């Protein structure tokens with residue numbers, strides 16, 4: 492299963508949001524989609540899933556054009572914040588309704604997922620009585636219940652409690668192992684780092700940068716606090732590494748291997764590291 496988006500351009504009226512964007516996603520990977528507020532992440536997901544159709548370009552799922560063959564979307568589970576639940580009906584009604592749209596409804600599986608998310612007792616109640624987080628969990632359940640091959644999650648962790656975040660992270664990693672293709676947008680660096688294989692940065696309507704988080708040679712930004720700044724900066728200079736010092740924090744870019752060399756040399760010279768922070772370069776997109 493794969494997704495190919497080719498030369499996608501889309502505007503809300505005069506407001507151009509996606510500009511000639513092309514990208515490919517493959518099965519068995521988790522992709523992070525990051526970008527500032529309003530960059531177009533949700534819009535991009537809506538284009539992929541035919542919620543928006545008046546775009547230019549082509550979206551293919553498993554080599555099938557989605558606009559011409561929307562039935563291919565039966566393979567896709569999507570969580571968007573603004574999905575319209577039937578609020579005056581129960582959780583069970585919504586699950587059966589949205590589950591039925593996509594194929595078989597497996598009540599036992601839904602019960603198990605609901606129990607993991609802690610909303611099993613609420614399913615018999617009207618959705619209008621749910622808290623924000625409970626509503627979000629119901630949407631999460633809808634996106635997970637049909638064994639979709641492709642799962643798209645727009646800010647899935649926003650508004651749900653820590654225990655459910657932990658369960659959901661585990662669930663996503665096991666779905667990845669099963670070979671699912673997963674797309675996630677998030678503004679939370681930790682979520683992206685823990686889950687994603689590749690991160691795409693959306694800016695000016697395009698994916699301007701991509702980051703392979705499994706690449707051992709990726710350049711990271713290190714921020715360290717040490718017992719003697721001058722010893723460290725001397726070592727960095729000798730290795731040709733550019734650094735900045737601000738309020739006793741020394742920051743520099745290096746691969747993991749390069750950092751380890753610097754660390755060992757520094758420790759050998761008696762330096763003590765009070766703090767070490769490292770950020771992947773995608774972080775500028777989630778700030």
Ligand SMILES: Nc1ncnc2c1ncn2[C@@H]1O[C@H](COP(=O)(O)OP(=O)(O)OP(=O)(O)O)[C@@H](O)[C@H]1O
Pocket residue numbers: 503506508526527528529530531532533534535
């Ligand atoms: N239905 C709409 N009509 C008009 N403009 C819209 C509509 N939906 C979104 N926009 C605008 O399109 C741009 C992209 O919005 P989108 O929601 O895709 O961004 P996003 O990257 O998901 O943002 P966030 O990180 O804040 O969720 C924004 O400027 C937004 O105001």
